[in-house]
Amino acid sequence: MTTPPIHELTDRARDVFRIVVESYLDSGVPVGSRTISKISGLNLSPASIRNVMQDLEELGLLAAPHTSAGRMPTESGLRLFVDGMMQASQPSAEERAAIEARAGENGPVEEALAATTAALSGLSACAGLVLVPKQEPVLRQFGFVPLSSDRALAVLVGADGSVENRVVGLPPGMDPGALQRAANYLSATLGGLTLSEARARVERDLAAQREALDAAARVLVERGLAVWSQDTGHRPVLIVRGQARLIDAAATEDLDRVRQLLDELEGKEEIARLLDSAREGEATRIFIGSENKLFALSGSSVIAKPVRALDGRVVGVVGVIGPTRLNYARVVPMVDFTAATLARLLA
Incomplete structure (x- = not known):
């Protein structure tokens, strides 16, 4: 059933429909004709209101949960109300x-x-x-915390004070000192850069052999940035x-x-x-x-x-x-x- 435009409803139907919707949204319970006759000031008898509500139900705008209940708006009725009748009240x-x-x-x-x-x-x-x-964090400090012989926690501290952690795998037999060397390099060299900028900088420096990092520290630097960059901007x-x-x-x-x-x-x-x-x-x-x-x-x-x-x-x-x-x-x-x-x- 196609929902009629609001202007096709009679003034009486619009008034009854508006009162039913507003009362239902306020109370959460179906609204009966006697209730409307008491609160609306429409000068209509409960019988006349019931007739109007029946017409609105046939139009698909109202529904009765069971035979003896009052009426409540359907989804189509709520859509009509929101689009054509709602009077917004600004936040206090x-x-x-x-x-x-x-x-x-x-x-x-x-x-x-x-x-x-x-x-x-x-x-x-x-x-x-x-x-x-997802916003790219700007690096302020980077650290590694050993968890086991083959895993470490990569800790990134952003310029905004945020702290995030990722677990990285360690190559077999890695020297524990490599964790500190890699962290020192990342913090000293990459502070103030975003992750994508930091990764590009590391790739250039390592390719040009400008940084005196041993093989173990290099692996950590690359893995640390990689695990952080995987989901940046992804989701x-x-x-x-x-x-x-x-x-x-x-x-x-x-x-x-x-x-x-x-x-x-x-x-x-x-x-x-x-x-x-x-x-x-x-x-x-x-x-x-x-x-x-x-x-x-x-x-x-x-x-x-x-x-x-x-x-x-x-x-x-x-x-x-x-x-x-x-x-x-x-x-x-x-x-x-x-x-x-x-x-x-x-x-």
Whole structure:
């Protein structure tokens, strides 16, 4: 069934439909005709309201969970409401300050992203999502920590204070002093360079025999940079915060849906692809229920917004995921504001 345009509904049908949707999004329970007659000020009897609701149900905009229940919007109804009737409410000064404060925290960029995503999650009562390209760290210090006779931990300290570790294999019988010699060379020579710049520099220096490194130290230098460079720029960074907020009082009545959603959130590659699809265009993307395959089974909605730098480049995507019963009018502007805040952070 094709959903009718909003302008094809009568004024009475639009008013009843809007009240049903807003009441359902607020309470999470189907809305009956008697309830509408008490709160709407429409001057319609419950019988007249029931007739209008029946017409809206036949149009595929409302549905009744069971015969004696009130009505609730279908996914098509929610789409019509979001696209044609929703009146957005801008984030409050307190909400904006909370998001900006977390984005402005000192430390590595990824920590600021995680903190901002957590703030968005808390304010929206959804799970917060942010997807950004993997950034190349700038080297400040490099070290090796022996783990066993054939393995060592390569420790990279970035210029932003971030610390990451990778395990590298050691050639048989390697001199323990080679670990320190390789670390000294990397830290002294490559500080201030990105990994790709450092790797090119090492290749040139070793090829020209400009560095007095023995064979063992050379192997460590090459392996250390190789293991760090393997995934740099290969995969985006996806941060998910606030999954626990998806388990609220209403969700306990539908535990199967919540379990399905939490399982889907584990598939980060699929989520990354979904968010990446929101990169094109300026507007916020809203995926309602089965409109996206990933979250069709759990009946969830995703709101996502591209993060654009001042020059127009897309430098990430931020969004939330929650039940289709979202307060779209409040959450959509909140996602928009978070995207604008992160644009300044990632520029």
